[in-house]
Amino acid sequence: MKPHTDVLPAGLYMVATPIGNARDITLRALDVLASADVLAAEDTRSLRRLLQIHNIPIGDRPLVAYHDHNGARARPRLLHALQSGQSVAYASDAGTPMIADPGFDLVRSAIVEGYNVTTAPGATALAAAVTVAGLPSDRLLFAGFLPNASTARRTALTELRQIPATLVLYESPKRVAATLADAADVLGDRPAAICRELTKKFEECLRGGLKSLAERCADSPPRGEIVLLIERGEIEAVNELEMESALRNALTSHTVKDAATIVSNAFGLPRRQVYQIAMRMNNDD
DSSP: OOOOOOOOOSEEEEEOBOSSOTTOSOHHHHHHHHHOSEEEESSHHHHHHHHHHTTOOOTTOOEEEOOTTTHHHHHHHHHHHHHTTOEEEEEOSSBOTTSSSSOHHHHHHHHHTTOOEEEEOOOOHHHHHHHHHOSOOSSEEEEEEOOSSHHHHHHHHHHHTTOOSEEEEEEOTTTHHHHHHHHHHHHOSOEEEEEESTTSTTOEEEEEEHHHHHHHHHHSOOOSOEEEEEOOOOOOOOOHHHHHHHHHHHHTTSOHHHHHHHHHHHHTOOHHHHHHHHHHHHHHO
């Protein structure tokens, strides 16, 4: 089916692109890409390939590279196009812009300047993984990429431990085994799923407990793009008196910062919350 090439109203169009299979793109997204006055992309080569597959000519339209490393330089050109009354279509390399992809500063700047911002929604690895993982999906928390360093990663996981929702993370194949092992230690051996290469030829969803998945990935590291899902845990009731007693004891031999870290890890509470209580205790003393 040939895309429509109607005149688009001026504005910024955030276009979702396939995460693997090139046919996973909406007809409206194709219409927008065929009609926009200016095209912008996280990776211009990827967008060129996608347009060629769907027989959409670029013609003499500008094709602007816009990503995290050149946003400050490229953004004024796109905003100028909007100011001139043109339509600008922005596509991420794969998936939906803003979902762990560039686009935030561009969208915010366009909104601040008063230009219309809309979306041509479509594929995203987040939604695709939730669909096939087989874990509860009534409540989800998307936490993006966790820190690379183990200590910082475990701290981030501690802050997520009490959240009553299935956790959704993006992870590198090189780090997924370490992340699973840290998650098992911090969160307990919860049910989890590793979804990789979604919609592609070698799509796979590995399901099991965090410990068994960690061992499996350590022995045979997975390849490709990975989404990690972790089922919610049982909410533990925290005895405030016990927590404050432990915090008071920790303050006798540690700084406020260190005491808050020790107690927040021990009780599975957000560090910021415990730090504020520690500060209050320290000031009272």
